[in-house]
Amino acid sequence: MWRTILRRVLIMIPQLFLVSILIFMLAQLMPGDPFYGNLNPNSDPATIARMRHAAGLDQPLYQQYIHWIDRVFHGDLGTSYAVNKGWTVTRIIASRLWPTISMGIIAAILTYVFAISEALLSARHENKTIDRILMVWNTITSAVPSFVFYFLMMILFVYLIPIFPASGTGIDDSQSFTTSFFSNLRYAFLPAFTIALFSTNSIFQYLRSNLLDQQAQDYVRTARAKGVTIKDVFRKHILRNAFLPIASGIGYSITGVLGGAMFAETIFGYPGIGALFVQALTSRDYTVITAVMLLQGFLALLGGLLSDVISAWVDPRIRVK
Amino acid sequence: MSDLIRIENLKVYYPVRSGFFNRVTDNIKAVDDVSFSIKAGQTYGLVGESGSGKTTIGKSLVGLEDPTSGTILFDGEEATTIKQKKKLNYNKDVQMVFQDSQSSLNPRRSIGEIIAEPLKSFGVPNAIGAGAGDKRSFDQDDIDKRVLELLEIVGLPARTVTQYPFQFSGGQRQRIGVARALATNPRLIVADEPVSALDLSVQAQVLNFMKKIQRDFGISFLFISHDLGVVKYMTDNIAIMHNGRFVELGTTADIFDDPRHIYTKRLLSAIPSLDVSKRDANRAYRKRVEAEFAENQAAYYEQDGLRARAYDLKQITPTHSAALKKGEA
């Protein structure tokens, strides 16, 4: 087990290297100075040329790359010139990271909780009313664009029935860590809950059909013959087998967190990385864009790693190999 | 007659992992250095204790398991590894009927789709018989026609093509497995307990059928079974397996009329008899042989970790060899 993890972590190093090259190339396509942010793309051409020289942007690409990577390793991602003008990108990301992580984790957990409960209900009552309702519900939530629901939820729970706070993250550095932590949860909950509620469809559909397949397996009959109740057969035997092919997806769902957070954070006025990315895009803050892309690349690799570890962990047949 | 398939010094080990770092600490020697060959048109019987490695041999023959070492020569060409087999398009010639009909049939596929599977990969042969049909059609109509033909051969009604495995009884499912294995006109079928889930009448049909296709088309079988009555009827040669090793090897008559190894003797004594009046006598005899086995076993095996490992085979007659005691000739 540990060896598998170690091996996977080692594989991540060249992968990270490749991702960084990719992002470096992409950044080359952006005007101005996407790496250091010392340069306003709207200045006159002569100034730009001078400053590009000063920043070393006229050096050969590989030298620029080495230089950039070296700075990235030292935590220097340049300076923002629009979103938080003058702040280092590291500082911006640091201030935005926790809100997105807390919301992302809650959203991921709730998504699986909702999807699994719905799928279990559906499968146990196949073709009954509750099954039909859940099928229709999931079809609707997947067909309608998610931001529509986000707006509805926000209007409902922030303005009409104001039980959740409006914009902000609730993080207050002047308070103690715990106070700040719990205050953040209050802010994170509504967007996370909303994301989860409306994104169950793919897990639900897949899990439901797996559950039904597994239900017809002989080991289910054996468990029933022991006197295990139907409910427990589902919980202890069928669910795990049906969940197996999905388990690896848990890792990958990390990858989608930033993408999903873009709409939700912007609509709920919850300033995390997702909202930051939208802001950076609209104000062409290229240093920030590059940094967020780098973060996303890292998350994608981490997601792959987690997926492999999870599959190996839940499936004894893989574990042996 | 030449050898259709030749297995030399086949070893298949499964790693045993343990400890915090899950390191390979030991090997299960599922198949430990066995050699045999099957001639075209013959049936080779593989009999032995449960867990002795029969299925594992079958799996490495069809390419579901890569051998740890040894060689498999099919028609003179090396087909040891899965890779080599792929290159030879080997599985159109070698198919397997599985011991476990339930888990070998995809529950989400209809019977028609299951039987069509090998036809989609290897095509519908334009003639019948082992290895026959050098022209192969991938036409959907031909596939459909062949599927119906196969269902008829194994005695299932045509309308079952659209049904799913769970709708069949164990015996019916086994016939589906046979139909799938026959689809591509293989030259060798590894039949892993093909009739153990069948009742006598269907068993007779399937066995007659296997003999018939063998007679008519020269198909070879590796016939894995623990039913010695069936094995005696079906096979030309037999290998007796115990703990991953061959303990005795010979023609069917050699084994049944002149068993030499202590395990073979025990096996033969355990055959249940149809004669109800001798029930108690049989049980007593069986117990006696079992006790004898327990007593003398040590002389026939060397200790290999926890397992008793049979000695190498010694030739007794040109067709008959056994893993005799040390010093016995």
Next chain:
Amino acid sequence: MAEKLLDAQDVSVEFKIAGEYQKALHKVNLSINHGEVLALVGESGSGKSTFAMSVMGLHNPDQTKVTGSIKLNGNELIGLTERQFDQYRGVSVGMIFQDPLSSLNPLMKIGDQIAEAMTVHDKHTQQVSNRVLGLLDDVGIVDAKRVAQQYPHALSGGMRQRVMIAIALANEPDLIIADEPTTALDVTIQAQILDLIKEIQQKKNAGILLITHDLGVVAEMADTVAVMYAGQIVEKAGVEELFNHPKHPYTRSLLRADPSDVKPGETLYAIPGTVPALKDMDHNKDLFLQRVPWLDESVVNANVKDELQQVGDHHYVRGTAWQNFEFNDVTEGENQV
């Protein structure tokens, strides 16, 4: 005679297939006494497992209609709710299934699967792990400690079947239903397992419903034999009587299909045709006669009573066709495949 352990009267089972109910079992009467081994034999698809599953109450209630009466120790089982049935399953009745690989949960350790049979009924909860090792030992698994920690895929077919038997025996049930219990085992272990089942049965005076197609196993184990065809019992007798004086054409055909004494050059006797599809079954007839091509149509189509006729001491046969039945020739079955 004391109360019967199992007493099934007029048990019929219908499956919903393509929206319609089709009969798989028609008015089956079977009983088992404490300490008795009843072997149920019959062609694949004749309804043996269907009967066993009715006793276990394991048919899907939405797709299956079970009628008649099944009494276990005098308690009616048909009509019980799932919850009531769960009290019996695994406690009063233990079942060993046909397909040993797929019958075990691939993601659960062997030891846990055996333990569950006890913990689910709050039995042996104190020493459950010791009892698991003991059971594995009982069914002849040498390295019990290691095997308990393994997953099913790492065991051979025979070992898995022994695990199944350990599960069924965990609570020492009154009735053991063994559906092809030794199909996956080699003869030496088959012999051991059969001896083991016998031993446990004698110790607890348990009854056994033994489903098998291996006539050798029947001859070794059974006290009574019931022969089933197309969802009906066609013959029932003590084991010696049945082997020595089989009456029904189907029983006689089955006995003749046994390969043990056939020379390799000869063709096995195979019964022509197959069991009819459920929807084609007219249970007022002796359905087997359709598969005897040399019989007169009037014989084949004659109506037959549901009740079996007594023809000897504890020997019952369905219909009267057996009285004039002769085999026509040796090679009937050959062109069938």
